[in-house]
Amino acid sequence: MNEITRLREPYPTPERQQEAAMMGAYIFLATEIMLFGGLFLVIAWLRYSHAPDVVAASKRMHLGLGALNTAVLLTSSALVALSVAAAREGKPAPVRLGLCGATLLGLAFLAVKAMEYRFEYREGLLPVPGSGAALSKAGEHLFMNFYLISTGLHAVHLTIGVLLLAGLLIRSMAGRLPLPDRAIVVTVIGLYWHFVDIVWIFLFPLLYLAR
Amino acid sequence: MPKAMQILSVWLALMALLAATVVSSMLLQGTAGLAASLVIALAKAALVFWFFMHLREENGLARIAATGAVLWVAILFLLSGLDIVTRGL
Numbered sequence: 001m002n003e004i005t006r007l008r009e010p011y012p013t014p015e016r017q018q019e020a021a022m023m024g025a026y027i028f029l030a031t032e033i034m035l036f037g038g039l040f041l042v043i044a045w046l047r048y049s050h051a052p053d054v055v056a057a058s059k060r061m062h063l064g065l066g067a068l069n070t071a072v073l074l075t076s077s078a079l080v081a082l083s084v085a086a087a088r089e090g091k092p093a094p095v096r097l098g099l100c101g102a103t104l105l106g107l108a109f110l111a112v113k114a115m116e117y118r119f120e121y122r123e124g125l126l127p128v129p130g131s132g133a134a135l136s137k138a139g140e141h142l143f144m145n146f147y148l149i150s151t152g153l154h155a156v157h158l159t160i161g162v163l164l165l166a167g168l169l170i171r172s173m174a175g176r177l178p179l180p181d182r183a184i185v186v187t188v189i190g191l192y193w194h195f196v197d198i199v200w201i202f203l204f205p206l207l208y209l210a211r
Numbered sequence: 212m213p214k215a216m217q218i219l220s221v222w223l224a225l226m227a228l229l230a231a232t233v234v235s236s237m238l239l240q241g242t243a244g245l246a247a248s249l250v251i252a253l254a255k256a257a258l259v260f261w262f263f264m265h266l267r268e269e270n271g272l273a274r275i276a277a278t279g280a281v282l283w284v285a286i287l288f289l290l291s292g293l294d295i296v297t298r299g300l
Contacts, residue, residue: 022269023276030280037284044288045295047245063233070229074255078222081263085214187265194263201255205248209236 006181018184025188029195032157036199039150043206046142053139058210060125060134061147065116066208069109070200076105077197080165080190087183092172095179095186099169102193106162113155147207154203157196164189221262228255 011017047054083098120126124134127144135141168189171177177185232251239247261267266274 019270019273022265022273026273026277030276033280033284037280037287040284041287041291045291048295051241067229067233071226074222074225074229077259077263078218078225081218081221082215085218191264194259198256198259201259202252205232205236205252209232209244209248211236211240211244 021184021188022191025191029191032195032199036150036153036202039146039153040202040206043146043150046139046146047206047210050139050142053137054143054210056137057125057135057140057143057147058208060123061208062116062119063208065112066204069112070204072105072109072112073197073200076102076109077194079105080193084183084186084190087179087186090180090183092177092179095177096169096172099165099172099186103162103165103169106158106165109158110155110162113151150203151207154196154199157199161193161196164192217262221258224258225255228258 007014007017011020079098079102083095083102086092086094086098117126121128121131124131125144126132127141127148132141132144135144168177168186228251232248235247235251236244260277264277266277269277
């Protein structure tokens with residue numbers, strides 16, 4: 001899809017310029033898939049070799065909050081997709097509306113996650129000083145370690161995503177995002193946001209739904 | 212706007228799959244439960260990649276760049292999995 005009207009060096013055609021931008025974003029996300037892929041492998045190994053411990057620990061997760069956060073992220077992704085579609089059509093108002101909604105949903109996800117960590121800390125589940133007393137088996141401790149590392153790493157990515165979305169919203173409101181000329185910026189930031197959504201799509205069943 | 216309708220349909224499908232994964236975790240246990248949740252997660256990821264991440268509109272080269280890492284993760288899982296299963300690690 002041709003969405004860049006201003007051609008830059010060294011690209012001969014707008015199509016090539018568009019392709020290069022998309023390709024760069026996809027390859028960056030591929031490196032992120034490898035980063036999280038290693039974590040998923042370790043969680044899968046733990047599930048296989050210490051199944052009873054993993055199931056026991058997984059049953060203590062706050063399933064309702066995890067499912068709520070999944071719905072929040074899926075909805076935010078749909079809003080970002082709507083923003084991208086509007087950006088390509090050169091309509092700034094729906095772009096801002098979508099970005100604003102997605103930013104707020106991203107913040108809501110982080111708030112729910114923080115609340116969840118607090119509950120788990122109080123219940124003695126989190127592997128941090130002052131907590132973790134509720135777990136007796138080594139496999140349960142290991143599961144909670146991976147839970148904290150993987151959800152923490154995801155939360156860091158999500159925070160970066162919220163900052164990117166908010167920055168884009170401010171840029172658009174300041175009139176420094178000409179559309180559809182610069183729709184590619186919305187598209188690429190959207191790609192990152194969808195990727196963060198996909199990581200959670202895998203983390204949710206692996207961590208919350210082991211039975 | 213037909214594009215908005217498409218996004219809405221994908222969102223509805225994603226929410227239905229979320230409900231399906233929660234329900235399947237209540238019904239299935241062990242390997243069957245893990246397999247069901249992973250298949251549903253892959254279906255959700257495929258929907259997001261295909262529609263939201265624009266693979267539907269891109270050419271073959273971009274599709275390979277976007278999904279190449281999935282192949283590498285599959286190799287990582289396959290070879291490590293063989294070790295774990297056959298050598299009792």
